[in-house]
Every structure is written in structure tokens, then in C-alpha cells.
Amino acid sequence: MAADTRTKIIHAAMELFWLKGFNSTSVADILSRTQLNSGSLYHFFPGKQDVLVGVLEAYRDGIEEMLLKPAWEGVDDPIEQIFALLSLYRRLIVESDCAYGCPIGSLALELHEPDPKVRELLAENFRGWTRAIERCLDQAAARLPHDADRQALAEFVLTTMEGGVMQARTHRDVGYFDRAVEMLRRHFALLEQAAHARARTHA
Amino acid sequence: MAADTRTKIIHAAMELFWLKGFNSTSVADILSRTQLNSGSLYHFFPGKQDVLVGVLEAYRDGIEEMLLKPAWEGVDDPIEQIFALLSLYRRLIVESDCAYGCPIGSLALELHEPDPKVRELLAENFRGWTRAIERCLDQAAARLPHDADRQALAEFVLTTMEGGVMQARTHRDVGYFDRAVEMLRRHFALLEQAAHARARTHA
DNA sequence: GTCTATAAAAGGATAGAC
DNA sequence: GTCTATCCTTTTATAGAC
Numbered sequence: 001m002a003a004d005t006r007t008k009i010i011h012a013a014m015e016l017f018w019l020k021g022f023n024s025t026s027v028a029d030i031l032s033r034t035q036l037n038s039g040s041l042y043h044f045f046p047g048k049q050d051v052l053v054g055v056l057e058a059y060r061d062g063i064e065e066m067l068l069k070p071a072w073e074g075v076d077d078p079i080e081q082i083f084a085l086l087s088l089y090r091r092l093i094v095e096s097d098c099a100y101g102c103p104i105g106s107l108a109l110e111l112h113e114p115d116p117k118v119r120e121l122l123a124e125n126f127r128g129w130t131r132a133i134e135r136c137l138d139q140a141a142a143r144l145p146h147d148a149d150r151q152a153l154a155e156f157v158l159t160t161m162e163g164g165v166m167q168a169r170t171h172r173d174v175g176y177f178d179r180a181v182e183m184l185r186r187h188f189a190l191l192e193q194a195a196h197a198r199a200r201t202h203a
Numbered sequence: 204m205a206a207d208t209r210t211k212i213i214h215a216a217m218e219l220f221w222l223k224g225f226n227s228t229s230v231a232d233i234l235s236r237t238q239l240n241s242g243s244l245y246h247f248f249p250g251k252q253d254v255l256v257g258v259l260e261a262y263r264d265g266i267e268e269m270l271l272k273p274a275w276e277g278v279d280d281p282i283e284q285i286f287a288l289l290s291l292y293r294r295l296i297v298e299s300d301c302a303y304g305c306p307i308g309s310l311a312l313e314l315h316e317p318d319p320k321v322r323e324l325l326a327e328n329f330r331g332w333t334r335a336i337e338r339c340l341d342q343a344a345a346r347l348p349h350d351a352d353r354q355a356l357a358e359f360v361l362t363t364m365e366g367g368v369m370q371a372r373t374h375r376d377v378g379y380f381d382r383a384v385e386m387l388r389r390h391f392a393l394l395e396q397a398a399h400a401r402a403r404t405h406a
Numbered sequence: 407g408t409c410t411a412t413a414a415a416a417g418g419a420t421a422g423a424c
Numbered sequence: 425g426t427c428t429a430t431c432c433t434t435t436t437a438t439a440g441a442c
Contacts, residue, residue, distance in 0.1 A: 020315050021315050026435060042438075043407060047436075110309070123373050155379060158370065167362065169312075183362075245418095
């Protein structure tokens with residue numbers, strides 16, 4: 001089915017905000033890419049800010065289908081699902097010649113005084129991401145120390161992704177991302193070891 | 204001594220780029236804050252982009268005096284120096300009501316097609332930061348597993364800081380930063396344990 | 407719902423006197 | 425080195441016909 005006008009605008013803006021950022025994307029850019037006219041855009045959106053709201057809602061609502069499902073294709077182990085998601089980001093980095101930036105993270109740092117709706121949507125996007133990781137950790141709970149803070153650990157996976165993406169992009173070298181992920185893997189290995197050791201002690 | 208014009212511009216731009224970002228800071232903003240006129244700025248800088256270069260050079264050249272020295276006041280243990288630096292960021296987050304963003308990280312994600320000079324300066328800033336951490340790790344080498352990759356570990360400290368700052372800012376809650384740092388602390392604790400265990404085995 | 411034309415403002419940068 | 429005035433472009437947004 002041909003996308004309706006509103007959807008076309010959201011998708012074009014999604015890509016442009018990702019490629020150039022919010023401030024560097026003009027309404028004219030969006031119109032030119034969609035082959036629409038000013039009147040159409042302002043019929044659906046009061047202003048550019050509202051297009052951003054639509055884009056952030058689309059990211060939030062698409063996390064399952066557009067991000068997690070592709071990343072977890074054929075991966076069953078919950079811990080490996082976490083690293084499979086990180087591998088997907090690695091692919092995006094490589095495919096963009098290390099110019100990739102997480103669209104949510106980039107917007108979160110670009111917008112210095114976002115209106116409350118925008119800020120809340122950025123936070124919702126992060127929460128959706130970390131909750132997905134948290135579900136993996138819950139499934140793997142038996143392999144982790146029982147006092148492990150799974151929420152904090154899930155947030156730390158996001159921390160690793162965002163920090164790794166930022167450095168890979170800045171240095172234009174995916175090695176920075178790889179090493180960050182490797183550190184996280186080592187952390188999980190140490191946690192699983194600690195859980196084992198403790199289990200043995202109490203056996 | 205009264206700062207000369209060039210310095211005044213750099214300092215004003217430094218603060219404005221940090222508060223509002225590069226694209227959202229106009230030349231007029233800089234002029235208004237410095238009480239200077241357009242002619243003065245363009246006498247010292249060919250354009251706005253070049254002011255940015257000056258700002259990034261100032262950050263790079265000031266890392267020791269402006270960042271590390273204050274952070275490490277009275278802290279001798281090299282591992283504790285790492286966490287003292289992170290504590291300084293925590294203070295900045297709290298003092299800004301959780302609106303704080305790392306100026307380098309924010310610019311690194313805001314500027315999507317930076318010219319080579321700007322990109323290289325962003326990278327140099329990150330390198331200066333991670334090298335400082337690496338020096339701490341070198342001093343603490345005996346307490347870490349001997350096969351520990353200290354460069355990767357130093358980069359991971361930056362990863363933690365940047366990811367933690369980004370989430371604290373987005374959620375407007377310093378707890379996100381605290382939990383990221385706590386995870387890192389746990390990682391260091393596990394590393395020191397592993398180093399100990401191995402040392403005992405080989406004794 | 408979409409089109410064209412255009413208003414209204416902001417932004418980067420320059421010119422030329424002093 | 426600094427001042428004022430101003431050019432030119434880009435940008436967001438609106439008006440009103442269709």
C-alpha cells in the first residue's frame with residue numbers, strides 16, 4: 001500500500017534527522033525528499049517540532065518489529081540476545097563507514113532545551129530499549145549472582161552501546177565499539193563466574 | 204590581566220556551545236555575551252566554524268589544569284582517581300539539575316558532517332581523556348590481571364561516563380549516572396578479585 | 407488535502423569608516 | 425582592532441486559491 005502523506009513525512013524526517021540532526025534538517029529538506037509541498041506538511045503538523053514528536057513516537061512504537069525482531073532472528077539464549085542486539089549496531093556502524101550515530105542518543109544530546117513532550121519521548125525510547133534487555137536478564141537470572149541489579153545492568157548495556165557508538169563515530173573506527181562490547185562481555189563472564197563460585201560454596 | 208578579544212570570544216563560545224549546542228548558538232549570541240561587535244569576531248576568525256576549532260583546542264589544551272587537577276585534588280590512589288574524575292562529572296550533573304552534557308560528546312553527536320579538522324579535534328579530546336585514565340591504570344597494573352587490556356579499559360571508563368551522562372540527562376535523574384558508575388566499580392572489583400585469585404594460584 | 411506565493415525573521419558574513 | 429550598517433541566504437510558517 002502506498003504510504004499516506006503523514007507517514008511519508010514521518011519516514012523522511014526519521015531518516016533526515018538521523019543523517020543530519022534535527023536542527024540541520026530544514027522543512028524544505030523534508031518536502032524535497034517527499035515531493036510534497038509546504039501546505040501538506042503544515043496540514044498534518046502544526047510545526048517542525050511536532051514532526052519530531054511523530055518521529056520519536058514511531059521509533060518508540062517500532063522497537064519490537066524494527067529493532068529487536070531482526071536482531072534476535074535465530075538467537076534463543078537470552079544473554080546472546082543482548083550481544084546480538086549489539087552486533088546489529090555494529091553492522092550499522094560498519095555499513096555507514098563509522099558515521100553511524102544512535103538516532104535517539106544523538107537527538108538526546110543535540111536538543112538542549114527540548115520541550116517536555118520531546119524529552120519524555122526520548123526517555124520512553126531509552127526505557128523501551130533497556131526494558132527489552134531487562135527481560136533477557138530476567139530469563140538468565142539463574143546464571144547471574146542473585147543480588148545482581150538487573151535494571152542497572154540493563155542500563156549499563158545501553159551505556160556501553162551509546163558510549164561505544166559515540167567513540168567509534170568520533171574516531172571513525174569500529175574498533176572502539178568492539179572493545180567496549182568486549183569489556184561488557186568480560187563483565188558478564190565475570191558475573192557468571194561469580195554466580196558459579198557462590199553456587200559451589202553454598203552447595 | 205584582562206582577557207584579550209580572541210580569548211573572550213573562545214570562552215563565551217565555549218559556554219554557549221555547551222549550553223545550547225553549536226547550531227543553536229548564533230554569532231550574535233557570542234557577540235552579545237562578549238559585548239563585542241561583528242567586526243571584532245571576524246577579524247580573529249574567518250567564520251563560526253573556526254571559533255569551534257578554537258573552542259575544541261582550548262578544551263584539549265586545558266584538560267590537565269581544568270579537569271584532571273581539580274578532580275584529583277587530594278586523591279592519590281590511581282583507581283580512586285578514576286572514580287574521582289567520574290565524581291566531578293556527577294557534581295556537574297547535579298549542579299545543572301541533570302541537564303549536563305559532556306561538551307565534547309554532545310558536539311561529537313550533534314555535528315554530523317564535521318570538517319576533518321573539527322573531527323580530529325574531537326578525537327584528540329577523547330584521546331587526551333582516555334590516555335589520562337590509561338596512566339592511572341598503568342600505575343595500578345599490579346592490581347589488575349596482567350592480561351588486562353588497559354587501553355580498552357580506559358576507553359570503557361569514557362564509555363561509562365558518556366553513556367551515564369546521556370541517560371541522566373535524558374531522564375533528568377542522576378541515578379542513571381550513579382548506577383552506570385556503580386557497574387564500573389563492580390567491574391573493577393571483579394578484575395581485582397580475579398587478579399588476586401590468579402596471584403594466589405601461582406604462589 | 408494539496409498547490410503556489412510570500413510573509414517575517416534569523417542567521418552568517420562583508421564593507422568601509424574610524 | 426573595532427564600529428556601524430547592511431547584504432544575502434536560509435528558514436519557519438502562513439494565506440488563500442483550487
